[in-house]
Amino acid sequence: MGLRNLPSKTWQVNKGWVRAANIAADLTAWARLLGFHDQPGLRDAEPATLSYRIWHIPARLVRHARKRILKISPDWPWKDAFLTCWQRMCRLPAPS
Secondary structure, three states: OOOOOOOOOOHHHHHHHHHHHHHHHHHHHHHHHHOOOOOOOOOOOOHHHHHHHHHOOOEEEEEEOOEEEEEEOOOOOOHHHHHHHHHHHHOOOOOO
């Protein structure tokens, strides 16, 4: 998750890097728990697998009529899993 080589010799920069890596690990864990709980190949996937299959989406973000639209490649094998996860995450209540 980015902790193999710390980017700087200064403590403050490395502290920020470790914090960002921890946030990424938390987001990945929550995405697996809340979004991919019924997907057999993604439920227990390693971060590298999720990075390859889900986070690196072959898509384009386009604008049309003051809206942003994500156009995902139709032949991408994990398209349905991503869309299901996205819809589940959007249905979560806002924190109060």
